Amino acid sequence: AFFRAFPPQTFDKATPTTHYQSWYFLMALFAYERLHHTSYMSQALDGFNQALLMYKTGFQLDIADPIGYPEYQAFTEKVNGAIGTFNHASVLPNNPFYPIRSGALKLGKLRIVDTFGIKKEVEVIRRRGGEELPLNRLYSTDTIAAETLRGETYHDIQLRPRFVQPARINFRWLSSVDDALEMTDHPVSSPIFGWLLLNEIDESLMIYDQAGKALGYIDKEGRWRVFPGHSGPVLPAGIANDHLRRLVVWICGKAVATKDDPQPFMDHFFERLEQSIDNIEAADSDHYEGTSLLMSHPLALVRASVQVELKGETVKHQGWEPLKRELKQVVDEEKVQRETLGFENVDIPLRLGERHKLNDGLVAFWVDDENGYRGDTYFSPLDPQVLTMQARPSDQIDDRDGLHLSMLMDPRGNIHATTGFFPVKTLELPPALYKDILRSIEVVFLAAPVLGPQGLVNISLPQEEGFDWAWIERTPEAWREISTVGYLSRKAFLETFGKEAVATWDALIANGSLSPVDEEEAIIALQNGARPLQELFPNDHAALEHFFRSRLIGPFQQIARFEGQQEVREGWLKLRPTNGETK
Structure with missing residues (x-):
């Protein structure tokens, strides 16, 4: 079939441009000819591993002592019953x-x-x-x-x-609330304990809880700030999740301690995160949508553990000399120490992350220890660090063995664990744990200073289909939020215009100047009104127009109108879905 597909005429027509390809064809023909006329035999190698452990596989007789003394027969039967069907190999003590x-x-x-x-x-x-x-x-x-x-x-x-001895690298997700619990289908066992987002405009780190709710942000100097439009937590100590609280406190502490250094921690940390993110291109990254993906690159904070697990008990030395020492320990009523040559104490190297694989989503990780994080530092795949572990029998492992990790990752990618002793182990998050969160994460960035007429916000903003912009600013009483859509609270309207406000509200609804969302809220839609405000309210139309303009983000005016007193404002801009946002 091969010669029918590539007849000799194929190479007779070779030209200088096809000579290089023709050489490969000739090599393929030679390989086919060699394989076709050669006979091969293959066989699995059985018993090799057992021989290394001082065993010889094969059929074994049941344990018995037919010519022994009667007083030893009961003991022999007892040993035979204890061994059962595990008598599959004989010992090679030499x-x-x-x-x-x-x-x-x-x-x-x-x-x-x-x-x-x-x-x-x-x-x-x-x-x-x-x-x-x-x-x-x-x-x-x-x-x-x-x-x-x-x-x-x-x-x-x-x-x-x-x-x-059969062994494996046990790389598992841990519950974000209990390190003794591995991830299951139950939502409580999710390994995600928070989210981090790089705000490259403000050079800050935005922090979110497990569900993607905004908590606050860490500025360039390492100070904790309440998230715009939210009431808390006021301090990192108020964060509910233990792992997220510890990580935020650690970042703030490192930033404050090094702010006067030639290269402050926040600059180095921010740079490393940006470089790691630029090196990630998850295979199915185009399948997810969300405001946070338009503005930045949301990263999940997850918990995991990794350890080397031996199947069953640790194999023991079967030689005569170790047996003599063990028998002596029994006679002397000492604790029997079986000889293993200490192979279970050998340090196994571990490297997390693969910077050369675009689908590897690991950005940074921290290793837990008794005092916080090992080495009081973080590790990055850009600067690979080899960690070490030791093997433990599967029947003796508890949640304190191995390494407990807090990892920062792109949730759409996976994480590789490489040891050199075992096949590469890969972990990935189920999309059900994060796809809805990516849509709900809020992103804000500081806009200051903004010069405009007093009480009005005029900023020209790009339009995104399915999204609208919101302006958030701090007033002496509380946070104030207005948007390009123009949501208006009935309560705020009545408080501003007094006794006649109820009739005015109803008239605006009937005219179409306000589009009701529910009984307590409406959307400003002056352009849809059947009659202009000047006709409806000849005496109050100027106050109404100014009030409505103060509840909308207007475009920047390029023509100087000198509309009263000007003021400088400071606030935050937020892009949010048109439907389903918090108003």
Whole structure:
């Protein structure tokens, strides 16, 4: 089939522009020819790992002592019952004990057994150039190993560092409220304990709770500020979630302590976050929408744990000398210390994040310790740091083992954990945990100073379909919010215009100048009114027009009108969905 697809005429017509491609075709033809005329045999290697642990696999007889003394028969039966079906290997006490394998494997002897049970010994030797050797010999250069297992010489099979005992890297999401609880389908077990958003215009870090509700922001000097339009928390200590509170307090503390340094912490931290975000391009990032995605890059704060877990109990040395020491400990009524050569105490390297993979969403992470965070610092994939762990048996692991992590990540990406001992482990957040939050996160940025007529906000703003702008400012009494849509409270209208305000309100509704949202709120729509205000209210139309203009964000006036006294204002602009926002 290959030669039918690429006949010889294909290469006869080769030109200088196709010569390079033709060379690849020739190589493919050579490889096909070699594979087609070569016979291969493959076989799984069984019992190798057991041999490293001083065991030999095979059929075993039940434990019994048929010629023993009667007083020992009961003990023998008791041991046989305790062993049960686990008698699958015999001990090789004179073998070396290798709980961690690393090195090269050579094929020294080979025995082939056919379907009739006839065995044939095959000698494994190296090929000698130009010398004819008998056919009952296997040449080591004819042994093909996978590319990842090839050693320095072709006849070697390279063995990467691995635990011989079955083991795994246990990388799991933790509940944001309880480190002893792993993530499940229950919403309480979500690993997300907060959100962080870089406000690149104000150079501040906006902080949100688990549900995406705005709490406050950290300015460039490390000071905590209440989120515009909200009442608190006034201090980071008022944040409810323990992990989010600790992280915010830590960031503020580092920023204040280094604000006079040549490179303050906030500058370095902000720069690192920006560089990490620029290096992330999640595979399905185009599938999500939200105000926060238009304005910036929302990052999820999540909890996770990572540890090395051995299957079952730690394997023990089966040699004679360790057995003698253990028996002596029993006779001396001491605590029996089984010999393991301490392999469970070997430090296993760990690297979190893969900066060269665009789908890796890790931006920064912190490692918990008794005093807060390990090293009183954070780690970034841009400056890879190798952490270490130690293996623990699965029946002895508790929530204090391994590493507990607070991670900052793009929720649409995943996180890679690499050790060199195990396959790379990947974690990703279920979209159900964050897709609605991305739509609800509020984003504001400071707009100051703004010069305009007293009591009016005139700013020219771009239009976004499905969104409107809001202006938030602080008054002596409370926060005040107006928008480009012009939501008007009936209560505020009645308080401004006194006794006749009820009739005026009803008349404006009937004329279409106000579009009712409900009984207590309406939208200013003067352009839709059947009659102009000047005709409806000849005496009060100027006061009404000024009042309505003060409840709307108007465009910037390029022509000087000198409308009374001017003032300088300071506030925050917020882009929000047209329907479903808080008015």
